[in-house]
Amino acid sequence: MTGGLKVGVIGCGLIGNKRVEALDADDVVVAVFDVDASKAATTAQQVGAIAADSIEQVLAERPDVVVVAATHDQLAPITAASLRAGADVLVEKPGGVTAGQIEAMLAVEHATGRRVKVGFNHRFHPALQELQAEVSSGTHGELMHLRARYGHGGRPGYDREWRAEPSRSGGGELIDQGMHLIDLTHWIAGPLPLHSALLRTQFWDTDVDDNAALILGVGDSRVSPWAMLHVTWTEWKNMFSLEAYCRTAKLQVDGLVRSYGPQTLTIHRMAPDLGPPATEVRTYGTEDLSWRAEWQEFKSAVADRQRPMLGGLADALYAWQTVEAAYATSAPYQAMRAQVGA
Ligand SMILES: NC(=O)c1ccc[n+]([C@@H]2O[C@H](COP(=O)([O-])OP(=O)(O)OC[C@H]3O[C@@H](n4cnc5c(N)ncnc54)[C@H](O)[C@@H]3O)[C@@H](O)[C@H]2O)c1
Incomplete structure (x- = not known):
């Protein structure tokens, strides 16, 4: 102490x-x-x-x-x-x-x-700490891939807040909630290059993205881990889900307490002959301990x-390099980023 x-x-x-x-x-x-x-x-x-x-x-x-x-x-x-x-x-x-x-x-x-x-x-939510420890322990065999989804539905006037003003926010949902998923992926799987990105401004009246889907990982590898991330401001029921697929188990965190629902870590351990896995569910109370x-x-x-x-800062740099690579894939978002007053 x-x-x-x-x-x-x-x-x-x-x-x-x-x-x-x-x-x-x-x-x-x-x-x-x-x-x-x-x-x-x-x-x-x-x-x-x-x-x-x-x-x-x-x-x-x-x-x-x-x-x-x-x-x-x-x-x-x-x-x-x-x-x-x-x-x-x-x-x-x-x-x-x-x-x-x-x-x-x-x-x-x-x-x-x-x-x-x-x-x-987010690294300090107990379910995510336990998932990271389980994966890095090697108990479940090596990590193959991750899938994570995170979203909220904004609120009236969200597109008039500073978060939707490129010069003050730097970008949209990719930075708002995407930063957390990119950082969690980095923490659990190590640094992965951006493979591809799809960005949209679909619902909110703004130049910044309200949806972002990223695939991270080396394209032509048979062995290195990869990840699929989706973040959205059009998730009308707030949600958080992160799934880690190891060779002998799938580990899944759902919820972040409060409006994202109770936080659970579910571990599905595969039997040697496959078939239905043995499932363990861990729960963590209703308080945000992070x-x-x-x-x-x-x-x-x-x-x-x-x-x-x-x-x-080194972790933030990795996250920012990923975000900038994603924005660079699309002309409208390159123009949006040109408004960033850095
Ligand atoms: N970790 C998380 O889960 C999480 C969640 C929400 C927000 N955030 C981050 O927290 C930060 C703040 O977000 P927020 O939701 O509290 O926003 P907010 O709008 O509620 O608060 C931002 C405050 O900063 C003030 N401000 C602006 N410029 C300033 C300056 N030059 N000097 C002093 N104050 C200034 C504003 O007046 C405002 O009160 C952002 O970086 C955001 O991404 C993190």
């Missing part, structure tokens, strides 16, 4: 506040900032922190760590400023709006000796600086 930290929070929207809720009792939020002063004031009042007028005022409080949970276009510059001010940083995914921004942050991380964790909280677990991981990596960062 590590001691309490002085925390600064920049961006007090939905996730900034979720991050605050996930802190330990001995962590102290010293200052918060949001360009919407009323949001900063609400968060500051809840935790007894200073509602700062600027990012500089937050950094002047010399926080040990800064949580960055602003719009995507702001993530990289705020992270770099926080590192230069001497803080370690937990920045929300996607960490920036281009692979180049992630590379630049890696350089700042290296130059300052501070550490960055990217908010890949935010607190990710915070504990971040604190441990900040305390023990030799410890690898589970979900750091």
Whole structure:
């Protein structure tokens, strides 16, 4: 266990506040900032922190760590400023709006000796942690392929929010939920090249994608793993599903609690002569444990600086290279990406 930290929070929207809720009792939020002063004031009042007028005022409080949970276009510059001010940083995914921004942050991380964790909280859901451990243990034989689906149905006006504005979001659902599936695939199967991508803007009135389907893997291999991912803003009933096919078992996670339903890990173990498998179902309660677990991981990596960062900038760089390769396959999305103000 590590001691309490002085925390600064920049961006007090939905996730900034979720991050605050996930802190330990001995962590102290010293200052918060949001360009919407009323949001900063609400968060500051809840935790007894200073509602700062600027990012500089937050950094002047010399926080040990800064949580960055602003719009995507702001993530990289705020992270770099926080590192230069001497803080370690937990920045929300996607960490920036281009692979180049992630590379630049890696350089700042290296130059300052501070550490960055990217908010890949999905790695910290207990069912996904157990699936990853089961697959990597080799108990079920080697991993052959993955299939993952993730989607939500937006809300009225979703296409007028910053997430649908290329200059602020960098792109659509491929970045919104796709980043998580790309990161989970990377974590479970290792880095896989983009084989093909299909992007659509089918329902929402925006230039960014509302659906993305990716195939990852080497095309002409008989042995290396591959993955099929679909993310969508037209999933009228929120859903999360990730299936991992090993030589002797299929492992499946369903649900992410809350509107995504209860989280389960189902392991179908094949009999030597095939036929119906023996099925084990593990359940994990109704609470979203990922935010607190990710915070504990971040604190441990900040305390023990030799410890690898589970979900750091190198992982974000892989995810961004995959996203950029997918957008590059389609002229309309190349034009959309040209609007990205990086
Ligand atoms: N891990 C997850 O499951 C998950 C889920 C949702 C969102 N996110 C990520 O969290 C981040 C924030 O998303 P959100 O849902 O909280 O959005 P949000 O719109 O609720 O909050 C973003 C906040 O950032 C503020 N902001 C914008 N520019 C700023 C700046 N320069 N300085 C300070 N504040 C600024 C906005 O005023 C707003 O309050 C995004 O990177 C998003 O991708 C992660």
